[in-house]
Amino acid sequence: MPPPSEPFPAVPPPPEDLSPHAAVPPLETVPPGGRLHPAAMVLWPLGQIGPLVFLFVAGRLQPVIGGVVLAALVLTSVLRWLRFSWRLEHGALVIEQGLLARRRRVIPRDRIQSVDVVRKLRHRAVGVVELRVEAVGGNDAEGRLEALRPAIAAHLRAVLLGEASAHGVAERAHEGTPLVRVPPRDLVVAGLTGGRVGVMAALLGFAQELLGERVDELARRAPAVLGLRGIVAVAAGLLVVAFALSIVATIVVYWDFTLSVDGPRLRVRRGLLQQRSETVPLRRIQALRVEENLVRRVLGLAAVKVDVAGRARGEDAQQAGLLLPLRRRRQALALVGQVLRAAGHSDASQAPLEPMPARARSRRLLRAVVPVLVVTGALVWWRGGGWSPVLLALGPAVAWALDAYRALGVGRVGDTLVMRSGVLVRRTAFVPVGRVQALALSASPVQRRQRLATLELQVARSPGTWSGPRMIDVDVRVADRWLAGLAREIAAPRTLGSALPGLSGGGGTASGA
């Protein structure tokens, strides 16, 4: 394991005290709108051509049919390009598109949650970038400009994030004060310990798909051909390959990962083949979380993620929002503290967490032990044999339950609530009270009998694997008081104290007319 890397640099100065940014001369040729870069007409078919090539290589595609499909793809791309236009109008991004039905999308600047610049391999081949604008309430990327000249994209991003007006351009020369830079060594560790099991499983499934029915035959003949030692060797080889793939995937996605604070916003830059630059205004942060999976927990390592509203579900929903791929737990918490302070919230990274009542432990035990007893009991009853497997299975179940109970904890410092839970992935969530949209207190029949309840804090996060911040198995009387107290806090008219100092000028200066 790598030794802890150097500690984080000091907290950057407060947002209103902008660090000196060299202003670049205005881009005299940036238009206030227009079409996409003509390269889009090449990029769109390239994105859809994969299955076609696959079929062609597999010999399942007649060249004539392939040619017709290809021509159709190119033709629709040309039409699509002709019908696609974007412009800046009173500070709002307006996108008009649609082959048959014309669709007009207006994204006012004060609804924008994050702006990402993406350069996939095919973008790099033709020298353009993609701009993704995320706003609240969208299922797909709200505004996608799939091919822009890099200079136009940078300018547009600056305007949409309120860094520059559409006319007086103040292009930033650099990316702000770096907080985190992840060396390749850490990425190797991240790949080794990461939860990319799903990726591996998908790859193995793909291999099975390729081999088709031959798998069964191979499986039948394998013992005879390879012998026991051979099978073990093959399995070990597959495992090594899976880990190697995981490492490579991690390195490719997170290469040169840099997190920086640039005035009132966070920037993440990463990627080897597909380069991305994500920008999240600090005041758009809905929640932060420290995540430790089982392996990383044993090694004392953790990752940090940020929750932002409106991020698209899809290819990289998992990767977006990562602030720190892997560091020592202590450093991960320090980063959370820095970001919370920079965003004007209370630093709760060192908050002591209160455990839940002992009744919560009984519930955890019940939840872990009963299913195991039922399943193993049924197996033994059905297959016959001794009861020792049941006892054997109970051990891990009890250990799991106790670990799950130890994970539960809740705390608060100032306006930041902290809650922790989870065994396979232990998550410590940090939620500023002002970001809570609604509250839900619920109790299952068992919880009701044990006078426990679960309080869910509903925040404007993006769809993903996480089920959201929840305080699990709180004493029901305490939970009632929290529900009432928090409800009053979030429903109260805001006071100056909870408004973010110095950040209010960033967004809503103009909305579409």
Place this chain on the structure above:
Amino acid sequence: MDPTPAAGSDRLAAVVGDGAGAAAPEPAPGELVPLDPRVRWVWWLAGGAAAAVVVIAVAVLAAVVSLPVPTVPLVAGVAVVAAVAAAMVPVVRYRRWRYALRERDVWIRKGVLWVTVSVIPYQRLQFVDTRQGPLDRLFGLAQLVVHTAALGTSGRLPGLDAEVAERLRERLAEVEPDAASL
């Protein structure tokens, strides 16, 4: 069992800070009102239809596949259970479902086995819908659905008089959302 539940609770309450000691801001029992009683008919009809589907599915399955259980008693048993559930669940559900429209927030209490209390401040509302299914229309009812910026639907009031729902929607739409919460 927890040796000192009270002490532990108070320490926990102190962590969260608010609420303790102050005047209880949760709705008084009188503030919580039930849904329109007609909604039970909507639930009975919908539940009855679902129960019928289940019974038919089981009957077809029993006819096609040879099960170790005799067909007629099986279908009859399933039919009885489904009918009882379809008749009883709406009653319990109606009795549990209460809501309170207060000065700054709406409280909704619901659930048959899993009981949930939701609180949604008006300031956090992004938009408010009214919906009317065919059954709702039959009984002159409407659903009020409120959305915050949080993922998914935040609150639903299924059994409201159609006119009341419409008036409520208009009133709630007037509340200026608090943009700073995002």
